[in-house]
Amino acid sequence: MLFSDALTLDAPRRTSDGYMAVRAKAARTGVYQYTGREVDPENKHGLRDQAIVNVLRDEATVFDEAAARSFIGKPVTDNHPSVAVNASNWRDHARGTIMGAMRDGEYLAFDILLTDAETIAKVDGGKRELSNGYGASLEYGSFTAKDGTICQARQAQITGGNHVALVQFGRAGSECAIKDGFAVCDALPSNILDSLTKTEKPVKTMLIDGLTVDVSNADTAEATIKTLIAARDAAGAKVAGLETQVATLTTAGQTKDAKIVTLEQQVKDAKPTPAQLREAGKALMQAADKAKALGVAITDTMDEAQIMRATVDKHMGEKAKDWSDESIAASFAVLTNDDKPAAPGVRPLGSPKVATTDAATVATIRAARYA
Template sequence: MLFTDRAILDGPARITREGHLLAVARAARANNVQDYLPHEIGQAPKPDGTPYRIFRPEAEVFARDAVQSAAHRPITVDHPAEDVSAANWKRLAVGDTGGEVLRDGEFLRLPIMVMDADGVQAATTTHQEFSLGYKADLDMTPGTFGDQSYDGVMRNIRINHLALCRHARGGAELRIVDERTSPNGEMKMSKIKIGDSEVDLSDGAAVAVAVGALQSRLSDAEGKVGTLTAENATFKTSIEAKDGEIAALKSQLADATDPAKVKARDEARAKVVDAAKKIAGDKLVVDGKTEAEIRRAAVEAKLGDAAKAMSDDAIAGAFAAYAPLGDAKPQVQPIGAPSSLGDAADVRNQARFSRYAS
């Protein structure tokens, strides 16, 4: 397929003493994705109606044969309807590119020289834009490069000529007509900015490509917004969870440093320790143990292996049962006072004892 692509002047052009035009151009940009209508690359329309996106990797643009093909290429006025060859060179060519083709960032940098007087006149008046004409193979294997998705890859690039144009197109396309005229032969200069491209409204294909590119970029942007929104929701949930954790830790810190609460905890532990030692003896080790561990140690001291399989709740119940026994002290009941059991016989006996004693 034959493609054309804009070449950008790198610095001012100049006219030599002999009347030739000298300039340096940057062309054949690498690592970019360009849009094509389906019929321009021999493909069926896409289901979503968007243009095909074709990628030009630097491995192809800067391949040795591709770079060498840019040297000593003929310069024409407008893109010819045929490849420039030895058979038509004298009729079509007005100059040529130089042999010193270099890489300049993402571009090829090449010197140009327009030697024909009519060509120089066109280049300095009506045809002030440059456009490469070249052939390439299309590998319709989709993929991505950075944040750019594409439907196919341009390979085996071979440059045929460099054209002086009235309106070089911003993107590579299959066969274009650079001179756009109205039916009466006058130039139609009505243009509009669509996205990054300035297109002539009279060129429906160019408008369609620019609109399709803008729609594709909008779709990509909407997808990124959706992703960022989802990520933001996840971050918000994570932040709220951390806020709750921080609040809980602050509350625990306040409890741990509040003098009244510290005193209450110390007193509660002291009661457990005191009760445990009354149950199991003073040799019971309590240092470094929690209150639950102290209760279990005291109950195990009483019940032995039978306590090892008991749950924490069972241990707490057993400890509560043993604790009063540990706290019990001998009680001396005054003579004449009824017993705590309220035994009527004891009351009568104590009454008789009192009578005899008197």
């Protein structure tokens, strides 16, 4: 089970080489509160449908020497990676190193060294909140904290530190950050990377446009709502722009048809060169790879046009039955634009696709938007 901790850092220091060194209070003992779905997603212990589940972390778990030392030498990352960091992907994700771990009063503290100039610049620019990822196991039952709170689960063992991530907004709030003044912040573990809940009091959330917003922390709630409003306004502007392009495409349709017919005739009249034949073969292989990435079965007898049509038929259905080869090609380009096989875990949203100038592309965009 994967967990995340929010961190508290004192004033950062610069080395003679330009590195940034900080000490982070990373964990504490006590009671943590989660939703039932976080601690018992398969309802094996009858907790999944509970709004709040208390989880106990005692000193034996927080200050276990082997658990603390498991973080030493692990990387600091810029945002949480979608997979655990290991030797095969370390070069892609590491931006610094955890240099040491020690007990600091009731807290477990880390010494962190940031070694990447771009990441250090982001810290200087205001990206200062942190969250650390690790593995842990839970015990279920009835446990009593020192203050008398009854807990339904206990974090039994930290099975290994994996990384500490620099993030834009941590669920623990703006106090969990690299800053010039020291601030106290409680560490909040969770069973998924960067899915944290507020401790010390029940989490209050609102569902806004399908996104759960923690309204118990005013700074986090305000930042999230502003982001949603900005995204809504941007989406509205893009829709208006697409509608304008639809009208333009309708008006310009006959002219474009004439251009297509002319190009077709030029292709028929042209004698392909060896270079053109090589390009055609390359295009066929690229089309096949993109179609396979979208789950389309490809055979050796299919040419590029047949591959494109099979892909568009699979994703557009009846809408594409009367489309011309050119319309099919335009739709295929939209469906496979920069498409690559997704890595396990979270897939980035990427940049919005730019609408092209034919009716098939517009139909593809509309179908994707209302799917």
